[in-house]
Amino acid sequence: MDSNESPIEWLKQITHSDSINKISKRSDIPYATLYKRFKMDDLATDEIIAIARGYGINPVDALVKTHVLSEEEASGIRGANALKLCTIQDIAHEIVRRDESKS
Template sequence: MRNHTDWYRSIVGTDTEKAAAEKARITTSTLNRQLAKGILSEGNVIAIARGYGKNPVDALLRVGYLTDAEVRGKDDELAARLTDQELIHELAMRINSEEAAWEETFPTR
């Protein structure tokens, strides 16, 4: 979804602009001005998402400020950031997702 107005409506539902602005902690005039132009700023997309309990990264992706590749990152970069213990724990959880099964193996988790 690249249309900012459609994204906005899908998040706020039937709330008025004033109610949405209050939840997002932004000014109503700024929200109205941006909606009239059909483009919400990155900061306001984040604020609205947070105000409605939505993931701001997903919101930025849905309106086109971030790409899917940027959100996912590269798998090798993610793996490189994990400690050996974290990587092994993740693999173990894929084998058996019950934390109790791994309590002795990973006691500090």
């Protein structure tokens, strides 16, 4: 999903433009609610999660794609915690890369 796309555009993409009725059945969201959301061109967070689950998509990935969460927030790994997952060689390569990019 492009940063200019709405959650409804994401929904159309992942559902292959299924009808509101079909999306409603797969996600257990009432038809009237989805109809209103299409008119408003927006989805609530819980609806994004329900639709993702209904279509077999990881809900966290869906929240990132719809810009509810950033990739950093979704990973739950930041700063020093991310470094713990890296090998010493990876850290050394990154230090060298950063040093060379300053030049």
